Each structure stands twice: as C-alpha cells, then as structure tokens.
Amino acid sequence: MKGKMKAIIKKENKPGAVLDVVDIPKISPDEVLVNVKVASICGTDVHIFGWNEWAQSRIRTPLIIGHEFAGEVVEIGSNVKSLKVGDFVSAETHIPCNQCFQCKTGKQHICKNVSILGVDINGVFADYVALPEICAWKNSEKIPLEFASVQEPLGNAVYATLEGGGVAGKKVAIFGCGPTGLFAIGVAKVAGSSDIISIGKHKFRMEIAKKMGADHILKYPEDDISKKIEEITDGEGVDVVLEMTGSQDAINYGLSVLKKGGRFTAFGIPSGKVEIDIANGIIFKGAVVVGISGRKMFDTWYRVANLLESKRIDISPIITHKFPLDEYEKGFNLMMSKERKAAKILLFP
Ligand SMILES: [Zn+2]
Numbered sequence: 001m002k003g004k005m006k007a008i009i010k011k012e013n014k015p016g017a018v019l020d021v022v023d024i025p026k027i028s029p030d031e032v033l034v035n036v037k038v039a040s041i042c043g044t045d046v047h048i049f050g051w052n053e054w055a056q057s058r059i060r061t062p063l064i065i066g067h068e069f070a071g072e073v074v075e076i077g078s079n080v081k082s083l084k085v086g087d088f089v090s091a092e093t094h095i096p097c098n099q100c101f102q103c104k105t106g107k108q109h110i111c112k113n114v115s116i117l118g119v120d121i122n123g124v125f126a127d128y129v130a131l132p133e134i135c136a137w138k139n140s141e142k143i144p145l146e147f148a149s150v151q152e153p154l155g156n157a158v159y160a161t162l163e164g165g166g167v168a169g170k171k172v173a174i175f176g177c178g179p180t181g182l183f184a185i186g187v188a189k190v191a192g193s194s195d196i197i198s199i200g201k202h203k204f205r206m207e208i209a210k211k212m213g214a215d216h217i218l219k220y221p222e223d224d225i226s227k228k229i230e231e232i233t234d235g236e237g238v239d240v241v242l243e244m245t246g247s248q249d250a251i252n253y254g255l256s257v258l259k260k261g262g263r264f265t266a267f268g269i270p271s272g273k274v275e276i277d278i279a280n281g282i283i284f285k286g287a288v289v290v291g292i293s294g295r296k297m298f299d300t301w302y303r304v305a306n307l308l309e310s311k312r313i314d315i316s317p318i319i320t321h322k323f324p325l326d327e328y329e330k331g332f333n334l335m336m337s338k339e340r341k342a343a344k345i346l347l348f349p
C-alpha cells in the first residue's frame with residue numbers, strides 16, 4: 001500500500017521519542033500489512049523511551065517503537081497462506097529464525113537468533129505495521145479489541161503462573177504489581193490458587209491487585225514481608241513464588257519465603273547482577289527454578305485466547321488509561337511517574 005502514516009519514532013540516541021509522518025511500510029512476501037487499531041505501552045517501551053542502559057546497548061535508531069497491539073490485515077504478501085485481508089490479528093513479538101536448535105526443538109520462544117518487534121524491527125505505534133506471518137496471531141472476533149491488544153503481556157503472566165506445575169490449591173506469592181504481576185493475580189485466581197499474596201509498592205496498583213483477586217496485599221517496604229508470609233502460611237512458606245520485579249530485594253524475599261520443594265519463577269529482569277543465597281534459597285530447599293522468557297509459541301496464546309473468550313478472566317481493572325496515539329507522551333509520563341498511577345495504557349492511532 002502506498003501512502004504516508006503517523007508513527008512514534010525513536011530518532012536519536014537520547015531520552016524521548018517523536019511523532020512523525022513516514023511512508024507506510026512495504027511488506028515482504030512473508031509479511032502482512034496490518035492497520036493498527038489499538039496498541040498498549042509495555043515496560044520495554046518505557047525503557048526505550050527513557051533510554052536506559054539496556055536500550056542504549058540494544059536499540060538502533062531510527063526505530064518505530066511499540067509491540068503490543070491488535071489490528072486488521074489490509075494486505076498480504078505473496079507467500080502468506082494462513083491469513084487474509086480483513087483478519088483481526090495481534091502479534092507474538094518474538095520473531096523466531098526457525099533454523100536454530102531451539103526453534104527446531106519446539107522452543108521458538110527462546111530462539112537463539114530472535115528479533116523483537118518494536119525493538120529490533122519497526123513496531124506498532126503507528127497507523128500500519130509490517131508483520132511476519134509467523135508472528136501474526138489471528139484473534140477471535142469475540143475478544144474485545146482492547147483485551148486483544150494486551151495478550152502479549154497477559155501471555156507472560158499465563159506462562160509464568162502455570163509453567164512448572166500449576167497453582168491449583170497452592171499458596172502463591174506474586175512480587176510486583178506492574179501489569180504482568182496484576183495479570184498473574186487474575187490467572188492464579190482462575191487457576192485455583194488457594195491464597196494469593198500480592199507484594200507491591202504503589203497504592204494505586206495495589207487497589208487493582210485487590211480487584212484482580214489477591215487475598216493478601218503486602219506493601220513494600222513498609223510491611224514485614226517475611227513475617228507476614230510466615231503468618232499467612234503457618235510458617236511453611238508459599239508453594240509458588242512469581243518474581244515479576246527483577247529487584248534484588250524481591251528476589252531475596254522470594255527465595256526466603258518459598259516453601260521447601262516449592263517453585264520459584266523468575267520473570268522480572270534485574271537491571272544488573274544480583275546476589276542470591278543459592279545454598280539456602282535453592283539447593284537445601286530443593287527449589288524448582290523456572291525462567292520465563294516470552295510466551296510459548298503458541299501454547300500460551302491458545303490458553304490466553306481461551307481465557308479471554310470464555311470470559312473466565314476479567315482484565316478490565318488493569319486497563320487504566322486510553323489516549324489517542326498523538327498523546328503518547330502523556331502515557332509515557334504516567335508510566336514513568338514516581339508513584340505509579342497507571343497500569344496498562346492503551347494508545348489509539
Ligand atoms: Zn510487552
């Protein structure tokens with residue numbers, strides 16, 4: 001399709017991003033062109049916008065940012081077989097090579113040569129995006145547009161919560177009340193967890209944690225996390241820890257409140273190296289440690305779609321703000337404010 005479009009572009013190697021008018025992308029034979037209907041701001045976008053150390057080492061400018069979205073296919077490449085014009089799609093944002101050991105053994109989500117939408121290639125904060133067929137996920141029309149746009153982070157939560165033994169009848173501690181931590185509360189609830197302990201920092205988000213089904217809300221750093229969890233679990237510790245923050249403190253608390261033989265799931269990405277007590281936190285506990293990167297392709301996506309389509313999970317409390325794409329800076333400023341008064345923020349091109 002020829003023409004121009006609006007896009008949020010990281011143009012220079014410094015904080016911020018600009019709204020600009022650029023050419024509508026040309027698609028390759030293996031891609032589809034998607035008209036973006038709604039996109040959502042992810043922590044990764046905030047890192048790129050804010051230009052942290054990771055972004056400086058990874059991002060090559062200029063780049064159209066954004067990766068979480070839902071939209072309509074308006075053009076298909078000559079090799080594309082599974083999609084047609086008019087299809088309603090979202091995207092698995094990890095684009096696998098399909099050649100490496102991991103890809104060939106059913107682990108595309110940890111592909112060695114992965115490239116990521118809105119990180120390594122142009123993303124979705126725009127009117128249109130060129131999307132590889134392999135990453136396009138066809139949505140059911142039964143799923144509301146706004147929910148469809150956050151399936152990628154919801155998928156992280158589904159994968160993190162359910163991988164490594166499920167949570168039915170188990171006590172789960174979820175560290176972090178960012179969107180993925182909040183989604184994980186909802187997932188643990190529908191998956192039958194008996195006690196959900198949410199540990200967070202921001203009052204606004206902890207109210208959402210309550211709405212999502214957390215049974216106990218602990219505030220960091222004011223509450224004595226270890227003591228409270230000991231009380232809640234009769235001194236046994238929790239069966240499952242979902243570590244969604246990447247902070248040194250949360251990781252240490254998580255390992256210390258984990259029951260012997262329990263599961264520690266690591267999802268939050270630390271900003272640098274962290275120090276942990278491997279002997280007492282993992283070895284003597286016989287702990288199972290599960291690392292979560294991305295979403296299983298496409299097992300996680302089917303589960304997410306089923307949960308949304310069946311309305312078993314209601315994620316509406318987590319979607320707190322909606323802005324037109326032009327007002328993206330409002331969204332980013334909210335996401336970066338010291339006291340976080342937002343969870344998922346949607347942008348409408
Ligand atoms: Zn994301």
Ligand SMILES: [Zn+2]
Pocket residue numbers: 096097098099100101102103104111112113114
């Ligand atoms: Zn690969």
